[in-house]
Amino acid sequence: MKSDIELINSEGRRNDGRGPHDLRKIKIEAGVLHRADGSCSLEWGGNKVLAAVYGPREAVPRHVQNPLRAIVQARYNMAAFSVEDRKRPGPDRRSVEISKVISEALEKVILIEQFPRASIDVNIEVLDAEAGTRCAGLTAAGVALVDAGIPMRDIPVACAAGKIGGKVVLDLGKEEDNFGDADLPIAISPRTGEVLLLQMDGHLTVDEFNEAFDLAVKGCQTVSEIQKKAIMQKYQSAAAEVQE
Amino acid sequence: MSNEGRQVVIPGQILGETPALRPGRGTFVENKKILAERLGVLNIQDNFVHIIPLRGRYDPMVGDFVIGVVEEASTSNWMVDINAPYPALLHVHEVPWEIEFADTEKYLNTGDTILAKVLSIDESKKLQITLNDRNLFKLKGGHLIEFEPSVYRRIMGKKYSMIEIIQKYTRCRIKVGKNGRIWIDGDAEGIEKVLSAISMIEREAITFGLTDRMEEFLKKDAKDVR
Numbered sequence: 216m217k218s219d220i221e222l223i224n225s226e227g228r229r230n231d232g233r234g235p236h237d238l239r240k241i242k243i244e245a246g247v248l249h250r251a252d253g254s255c256s257l258e259w260g261g262n263k264v265l266a267a268v269y270g271p272r273e274a275v276p277r278h279v280q281n282p283l284r285a286i287v288q289a290r291y292n293m294a295a296f297s298v299e300d301r302k303r304p305g306p307d308r309r310s311v312e313i314s315k316v317i318s319e320a321l322e323k324v325i326l327i328e329q330f331p332r333a334s335i336d337v338n339i340e341v342l343d344a345e346a347g348t349r350c351a352g353l354t355a356a357g358v359a360l361v362d363a364g365i366p367m368r369d370i371p372v373a374c375a376a377g378k379i380g381g382k383v384v385l386d387l388g389k390e391e392d393n394f395g396d397a398d399l400p401i402a403i404s405p406r407t408g409e410v411l412l413l414q415m416d417g418h419l420t421v422d423e424f425n426e427a428f429d430l431a432v433k434g435c436q437t438v439s440e441i442q443k444k445a446i447m448q449k450y451q452s453a454a455a456e457v458q459e
Numbered sequence: 460m461s462n463e464g465r466q467v468v469i470p471g472q473i474l475g476e477t478p479a480l481r482p483g484r485g486t487f488v489e490n491k492k493i494l495a496e497r498l499g500v501l502n503i504q505d506n507f508v509h510i511i512p513l514r515g516r517y518d519p520m521v522g523d524f525v526i527g528v529v530e531e532a533s534t535s536n537w538m539v540d541i542n543a544p545y546p547a548l549l550h551v552h553e554v555p556w557e558i559e560f561a562d563t564e565k566y567l568n569t570g571d572t573i574l575a576k577v578l579s580i581d582e583s584k585k586l587q588i589t590l591n592d593r594n595l596f597k598l599k600g601g602h603l604i605e606f607e608p609s610v611y612r613r614i615m616g617k618k619y620s621m622i623e624i625i626q627k628y629t630r631c632r633i634k635v636g637k638n639g640r641i642w643i644d645g646d647a648e649g650i651e652k653v654l655s656a657i658s659m660i661e662r663e664a665i666t667f668g669l670t671d672r673m674e675e676f677l678k679k680d681a682k683d684v685r
Contacts, residue, residue, distance in 0.1 A: 271544040333544045364515025366496040369471035406471045450467045
């Protein structure tokens, strides 16, 4: 897209002061909701996301059950107040798609064979949106699943890379997403590097794609460390408190 | 529980290699490496790597004593909620009473609480429970509270030491189900005390010397002890 806005200056500084390979600030807290089996609140730059996990529990209606494994039902939802002009509440084409790709990404890491006929429900609520909400949502869902004590192969993590002003950068912000050239959100299993989700908006050459992909993987690894720290903080501190 | 230092592990964490160690509960093997599959506390016993879960649903096993709530009475069986991912079936043959056809509601109805035992689990995780054993019965009156199923062993304590202490100082009748449910019968003050004791165990589940601290805590305002 052609526009007069300069998203990245000649020295490689972006409008919010970040370098091309810098992430926005991320804050993760596990176990914030008492009624859910597992939960997580996550802030990623201007994004605020809440994830809640329920189950495994019997899947209803009966016909959605799989007699050999559990199904994962993620529901991504944006609050009406999460964007500038009020968003019409309820599922739309975009959120149905995101729910589907997140469900499929999570199914790849959860040991679903252990719970035949069951359903694991993941609710992702976007309270405040500023580009990259699907990555934020999936990252929060990963922590919430651990908090719910669900058996998994790995903790899934997501991060985006993109292209602005002709340069490949990590973790697009709002203006960069709206006026940039391309956006490439990916989710990986950080231990094995397997890709769980990969989408792309815009145009990239093969070389640019490879560069952006590698950059996003690196970003995922960084976010993964923050995830693990958040979980450890919640559960290690309980042990330390009374032990001294 | 082992006496090793309590290390908290998270899914995907490498715990060891297979020839030297062997995978136990809560672990899986990939490329000869033993990995954690869930959040929990590491426990290595006789070369077996186990994970004692910190969070999570009750995972039913045959022979477990559970506290169930009747959800539905049919002509020849009841469906009982035992806090597992699946409802459990209680057949009329598995109760100690003679029941005429379609007379199930007279004995157990929706909302009734029972102390039962897991009878069988099949490959698609269909559960059956039974009341046909001594010390299995319908629980009348009392209060039902839920706790994190993973701390069951701490609530019971070594050789039931913890639960005996709680019973001694609160003068309540207590039944603990492995499925994360406790049934208490007693006076209001006693029940209040049991509740605070349970939440203390939940909070401090992965620490040492909990039984001694519990005794101190309960002793503080105990008036008359049997």
